[in-house]
Amino acid sequence: MTQALKFRQAPSPLKASCHQCSLSNLCLPLAIQDNDLDSLEDIVQQGRIYSRGEHVFDQSTPFRSCFAVKSGSIKTSIITEGGEEQVTGFFMPGELVGLDSMSGESYACTAKALERTTVCEFPIDKLEELTGKLPELQHHMYHLMSQEIQNSHQLAMLLSKNTAEERIASLLLSLSSRFQRRRMSPTNFSLPMARNDIANFLGLAVETVSRVFTRFQNQGIIRARGREVELLNVEALQMVTREFSRQGCQQ
Amino acid sequence: MTQALKFRQAPSPLKASCHQCSLSNLCLPLAIQDNDLDSLEDIVQQGRIYSRGEHVFDQSTPFRSCFAVKSGSIKTSIITEGGEEQVTGFFMPGELVGLDSMSGESYACTAKALERTTVCEFPIDKLEELTGKLPELQHHMYHLMSQEIQNSHQLAMLLSKNTAEERIASLLLSLSSRFQRRRMSPTNFSLPMARNDIANFLGLAVETVSRVFTRFQNQGIIRARGREVELLNVEALQMVTREFSRQGCQQ
DNA sequence: CGTCCAAGTTGATGTAAGTCAAACCGTACT
DNA sequence: AGTACGGTTTGACTTACATCAACTTGGACG
Known part of the structure; x- marks a missing residue:
């Protein structure tokens, strides 16, 4: 690690700036008023840089956070007991990863960086707390999760009929x-x-x-x-x- | 319709009693404290009885409510432009139908009663309002939606590998x-x-x-x-x- | 009670995609 | 530059399931 990097990388968790993010019209900020953006910034953590092949999170490890892709891309997949892999999705900048894990103590899938990738991390307890306060944000979460159900149904259709x-x-x-x-x-x-x-x-x-x-x-x-x-x-x-x-x- | 039935069926929307419902340990009440149950009862509407083959809601019609199956069972399916049908799920008593429709103005699928079926109806605006007030209920909604994503991924896996x-x-x-x-x-x-x-x-x-x-x-x-x-x-x-x-x- | 039609079963045949095998990259590493 | 090793492509053969077609069952209804 070079000197320059050491200077720029403050001890994480580093606060991310949603205000200045170019993806604010795709990501969670899309849902909320400008003056509520601060409260979102308060809970978001700047994630680290993942290089190709690195795991952002692993199936069956404790579920802590959802991640928004900032740059790069992520592949999620389920590994069965038999070791078979099933890729469940690809996530590009502005998309939220981890919504399928909100029903248990641990991640329902493994998320792997397909290339050099950066993410923003939303600790789930804080995110839930915040969505309880911001109805538009809650609505948006429902929206995103519903979308993901639809996507998955669409995939099932593709797999079974096409x-x-x-x-x-x-x-x-x-x-x-x-x-x-x-x-x-x-x-x-x-x-x-x-x-x-x-x-x-x-x-x-x-x-x-x-x-x-x-x-x-x-x-x-x-x-x-x-x-x-x-x-x-x-x-x-x-x-x-x-x-x-x-x-x-x-x- | 018999006389007796006419008497029992008051002009809907009839308030349902979650307190007395035998499914309260499976359905939404599962998530909340007894003293909050009243607020859930305030928003739930007793749905009517659907006989086999009747539609509870139709794809592309305005999305208003989620439905909990009370008795009987429901099949949801997507109809493509080409008229092809893809069954996306079966719902049994205690299960919530319509979560895949929370991202748009209209239902994402059609729900059809597979047999004589009764439901409880949760108007979505009131439900969202309530989940904003009851963190455990909000958490449970996330839980249910996440579960549905997982189910659908599981189905995709089944379809593609098995x-x-x-x-x-x-x-x-x-x-x-x-x-x-x-x-x-x-x-x-x-x-x-x-x-x-x-x-x-x-x-x-x-x-x-x-x-x-x-x-x-x-x-x-x-x-x-x-x-x-x-x-x-x-x-x-x-x-x-x-x-x-x-x-x-x-x- | 017989009629009718949808739902279900059984058999024969066709085919899209899987599997196996081998060659061909591109690029990372010594 | 040469080697090595994923990732990708191409070809030959196999297979699980779809399709087509015929038959059976069973419940609704006059």
């Missing part, structure tokens, strides 16, 4: 819109996760994911080199996801 | 434990849903569900006649669900 192509098209479009929300290119981005994670998340074999990527590429729908992806024909992708609406329709 | 037999064994065991919580026989119960619903929920074809049922029956694990089910060998069922933990293990 083909490999449809699943991958859906994922690409989901990522695309999430990049767009952050004012980044919706058609030209770099996948934060490995093919393996995509496969696991979508209930496919790695080989299948690979094959679909090349098939899409050959059809001129996308261009992919490693993790770099370019969506050449978004409409075609949307067609693929809705392909299953072929109720007597010939195409 | 065989037809494993999925059905899991469902049977889940139902079993939910009957048990209600002090009913965990080994001898009647399925509230049709084979079709089971198939849809588990991402299988009806025929497959049927075949697995008979296979289990031939193996002496269960006895099934229509919707009547008897679990003859719970351990065997548990073995089936964990079968995928065969990492080099010979059995």
